[in-house]
Amino acid sequence: MHILSDEGFSLSKPKTEQDKPNQSNLVTFLLIIIMIGLFVLLIDEYDKKPLQADVYIQAGHEGRRVGNTGAVSSYGREVDWTIRVADEATRILRQAGVSVIRAPADQKRESVVRLALSIHFDGARRACSTGASIGLNNPSDKSAARAWKRIYREVFPFKWMPDNFSKNLKYYYNYRYTSTSDAELVLELGEMSCPEQARWMKSRLKKLGALVAYFAAQRIGASGVERPVF
Ligand SMILES: [Zn+2]
Structure with a gap:
């Protein structure tokens, strides 16, 4: 029974491994948004000159x-x-x-x-x-x-x-x-x-x-x- 439950835990492990790519996608997405924001601010500054x-x-x-x-x-x-x-x-x-x-x-x-x-x-x-x-x-x-x-x-x-x-x-x-x-x-x-x-x-x-x-x-x-x- 114990072995089975251990196996159960080890089976759930790959699931958390699968979550990681999603997190890094989110970070990449946020970085792109920040970069676009900075770019827009720069363009705006240039316009004000x-x-x-x-x-x-x-x-x-x-x-x-x-x-x-x-x-x-x-x-x-x-x-x-x-x-x-x-x-x-x-x-x-x-x-x-x-x-x-x-x-x-x-x-x-x-x-x-x-x-x-x-x-x-x-x-x-x-x-x-x-x-x-x-x-x-x-x-x-x-x-x-x-x-x-x-x-x-x-x-x-x-x-x-x-x-x-x-x-x-x-x-x-x-x-x-x-x-x-x-x-x-x-x-x-x-x-x-x-x-x-x-x-x-x-x-x-x-x-x-x-x-x-x-x-x-x-x-x-x-x-x-x-x-x-x-
Ligand atoms: Zn006129």
Whole structure:
């Protein structure tokens, strides 16, 4: 009887031997989870590092599928226009050796630059009730704002609205992501719901990009960017 029960014990032994692989599987699984966690943390840390360049150029509404996707008029979509202007300005500046962070609407990453520009076109409920305007959030931005107005007034033959005339300009959501030594400005280039303004702008989108590039180059003292002739 005793021998049998001993045999019984010895029979149960292999069972505990079989449990061991399961335990080491669990340890391996936990290690993999910890490693993935650390990897995600590292990626997250990397994302938080600020980007750096001479100039930051944002195309308003670019990449948005929901929320404020921009103005639309019978002349076109605002987002298509902002992309064309921002791309052309970026191309010209880079060609002149200026480093540019070319941002969409929601990059949500801190950018340390000298000058930050967000490109927009206005859409108004009452056609032709607005025009070109500027958004800024700091008194130190005023000198650059005046300089842009001097440059754009010479060619833009329509009316101007006061600086920060709308909440979207005064409290522009993207100001928080740009740290600048010169200025951060929202450039509303005109009202695209006004037929006269829309026609004028639509046929000059590339030139508007060239003018933005010229303005940025002037501000940071970069040479080799010509002032476009309108
Ligand atoms: Zn806009």
